[in-house]
Amino acid sequence: MGINDTGRAPAVRRAAAALEVVARSGHASVAEISRDLNLAKSSASDLLSTMLTERMLTRRGGALVLGELLAELAAGFVGNPNILQRFALYWNKYPPLEEHTLSLQALLGTQNLCVDVRIGRHVLPYTPRAGSRLPVWDGARGEPILAHVSADDADATLRRFRGFNGAVDEREGIVSWIREHAPSAPAAPSPLLSSTGNFELVSLLPDRAPGAPPVAVTLHLPSRAAGTDHIELGVALTRLAHALAD
Amino acid sequence: MGRAPRSPAISRAVRILEFLAAEAAPKSVSAVSRATGLPKTSVHGICLALADERMVSRGVDGTFWLGPRIAELAASTWNTERSLRFGLLIPTRSNEYYTTMLDAAEMDVRAAGGELHVLQSNENSDRQREQWMELLDRGVDVLLVDAVDSNAFGDLLELSKRRNVPVLAIGSRMNGVDGSVSSDNTQAGLLAGHLLAARLRGEGDVAIIDGLRKNANADRVAGFKEAVRDYPGLRVVAREHGRNDNTASGRSVAEGVFAAHEDIVGIFAVCDPIAFGVSDYLGDRGASVPIVSVDGRARAVEQITGAGPIIGTAAQDPVRIIRTALGMAMDLAHGKQPAQGAFLIPVRLVTADNAEGYAPWG
Numbered sequence: 001m002g003i004n005d006t007g008r009a010p011a012v013r014r015a016a017a018a019l020e021v022v023a024r025s026g027h028a029s030v031a032e033i034s035r036d037l038n039l040a041k042s043s044a045s046d047l048l049s050t051m052l053t054e055r056m057l058t059r060r061g062g063a064l065v066l067g068e069l070l071a072e073l074a075a076g077f078v079g080n081p082n083i084l085q086r087f088a089l090y091w092n093k094y095p096p097l098e099e100h101t102l103s104l105q106a107l108l109g110t111q112n113l114c115v116d117v118r119i120g121r122h123v124l125p126y127t128p129r130a131g132s133r134l135p136v137w138d139g140a141r142g143e144p145i146l147a148h149v150s151a152d153d154a155d156a157t158l159r160r161f162r163g164f165n166g167a168v169d170e171r172e173g174i175v176s177w178i179r180e181h182a183p184s185a186p187a188a189p190s191p192l193l194s195s196t197g198n199f200e201l202v203s204l205l206p207d208r209a210p211g212a213p214p215v216a217v218t219l220h221l222p223s224r225a226a227g228t229d230h231i232e233l234g235v236a237l238t239r240l241a242h243a244l245a246d
Numbered sequence: 247m248g249r250a251p252r253s254p255a256i257s258r259a260v261r262i263l264e265f266l267a268a269e270a271a272p273k274s275v276s277a278v279s280r281a282t283g284l285p286k287t288s289v290h291g292i293c294l295a296l297a298d299e300r301m302v303s304r305g306v307d308g309t310f311w312l313g314p315r316i317a318e319l320a321a322s323t324w325n326t327e328r329s330l331r332f333g334l335l336i337p338t339r340s341n342e343y344y345t346t347m348l349d350a351a352e353m354d355v356r357a358a359g360g361e362l363h364v365l366q367s368n369e370n371s372d373r374q375r376e377q378w379m380e381l382l383d384r385g386v387d388v389l390l391v392d393a394v395d396s397n398a399f400g401d402l403l404e405l406s407k408r409r410n411v412p413v414l415a416i417g418s419r420m421n422g423v424d425g426s427v428s429s430d431n432t433q434a435g436l437l438a439g440h441l442l443a444a445r446l447r448g449e450g451d452v453a454i455i456d457g458l459r460k461n462a463n464a465d466r467v468a469g470f471k472e473a474v475r476d477y478p479g480l481r482v483v484a485r486e487h488g489r490n491d492n493t494a495s496g497r498s499v500a501e502g503v504f505a506a507h508e509d510i511v512g513i514f515a516v517c518d519p520i521a522f523g524v525s526d527y528l529g530d531r532g533a534s535v536p537i538v539s540v541d542g543r544a545r546a547v548e549q550i551t552g553a554g555p556i557i558g559t560a561a562q563d564p565v566r567i568i569r570t571a572l573g574m575a576m577d578l579a580h581g582k583q584p585a586q587g588a589f590l591i592p593v594r595l596v597t598a599d600n601a602e603g604y605a606p607w608g
Contacts, residue, residue, distance in 0.1 A: 054257055077317060
């Protein structure tokens with residue numbers, strides 16, 4: 001169905017298309033959006049006027065750019081708008097981390113949502129991207145993030161997102177796996193292999209808001225390379241996680 | 247009353263998304279309808295349209311929550327070099343030093359695609375404290391402060407640190423900041439002191455007309471006293487603080503100082519506006535006592551090249567100060583520590599001998 005078809009809520013679909021145009025190039029003029037969406041000037045004007053009012057878009061110089069509303073909405077994934085802002089600003093504040101790919105992950109039921117990512121210089125088997133959702137459970141073993149979440153926290157998010165957990169509710173299996181495999185005390189950090197092929201160091205953000213899902217910052221490595229100081233990386237990652245949550 | 251949105255469905259969609267973002271768990275159409283006050287049929291249609299666009303996700307139980315497209319778009323927002331918000335606290339706009347600084351700041355921040363939030367406190371420390379809080383609440387990424395009182399804001403520095411907002415001191419240094427950019431104020435006092443001593447041939451009683459209790463003024467006075475120590479025949483017989491760094495304050499303090507010390511033969515004023523107040527007072531009395539000062543304003547240069555009584559001013563460079571500070575602020579806002587914590591911008595002494603080659607500000 002095209003964006004100008006008279007299906008359900010066509011204005012909403014046009015707004016989504018306008019966001020797509022702006023996101024693609026970083027900024028766009030009214031004329032560019034109007035042309036891309038094949039909208040008459042007056043229709044584009046009404047659409048963009050409302051989007052500006054609602055802060056979906058904002059003006060910068062003579063162009064339109066994505067507005068603050070989007071980051072505010074995305075804060076819903078992590079329960080605190082400061083976390084996203086700080087991740088964007090501080091991901092390279094800790095020198096051992098700056099060359100690595102880092103992602104901000106939220107555990108939503110059985111899915112691990114990548115909320116934001118900063119790409120490092122190492123080529124990875126899998127390059128995470130914002131918005132990607134990966135299952136944390138293959139029926140037998142859990143993804144690295146599950147090794148850092150308490151059974152109670154996992155149980156809570158699995159219950160909240162039970163309608164999103166796939167056809168079979170695997171809550172009991174996951175919680176049992178966590179109880180069996182989660183380390184009882186923090187050990188020296190060691191990258192764990194993800195189903196994506198990446199080795200991951202994970203640090204959970206402390207002190208999250210009531211009801212907010214578990215959120216972690218993850219460092220992605222191409223291999224468990226010898227010579228890499230995982231302790232130094234782990235310490236820096238933990239410091240970053242605390243700074244994001246502070 | 248605000249105008250009705252031209253595309254009401256978009257506004258409804260935003261209300262639904264905002265509600266879902268505020269919830270920790272997926273919600274049914276009925277729950278969304280109750281919370282937003284929108285009809286269930288409208289909520290259902292909009293949620294399905296948003297689900298088509300991956301802006302919401304739909305559970306097998308018919309509930310809805312935020313979709314992955316929101317994360318993608320938000321990440322694009324950060325990746326398109328979100329405009330930085332610079333907060334700038336200054337003591338006053340009624341001062342050419344700050345208007346010159348602001349013109350340069352606005353030009354540079356605009357060129358960088360950022361936002362500049364400027365508040366002035368009428369040289370009132372309590373007011374500046376409120377404004378510091380206001381800028382933190384506005385969500386500035388970095389704060390530049392020309393403090394009315396260098397020692398009054400320790401708790402606000404702590405609060406800024408907790409909120410991850412770097413603070414730069416400009417004009418006057420402060421303890422506990424992430425960096426500072428100021429004139430070399432000690433050098434300014436030193437140069438002014440040597441000029442006055444030379445004019446007085448190293449003899450006589452002199453007075454210091456001070457201003458706000460801030461580090462910059464203290465450094466200028468320290469530099470002036472250091473210069474005076476080289477001339478055993480010069481005596482600093484008075485140092486009086488004005489309530490402000492302005493002309494009225496300079497005049498008021500001068501009245502008291504000359505009433506108490508009739509034999510004063512030279513004045514060091516910590517800034518040009520104070521020097522203008524002293525100059526006005528002396529002019530009314532028909533007296534002429536040489537004055538040295540700090541700033542480098544046009545009116546001071548007029549007196550230096552004319553009939554006085556100002557004979558020299560150590561010129562600051564407010565444009566270079568703010569440009570250096572904004573460069574540091576951009577680094578700090580991106581998590582990079584500056585190469586050095588404090589930048590001291592050199593001053594130049596403007597006298598009758600070299601004023602021709604000096605382009606004053608203000």
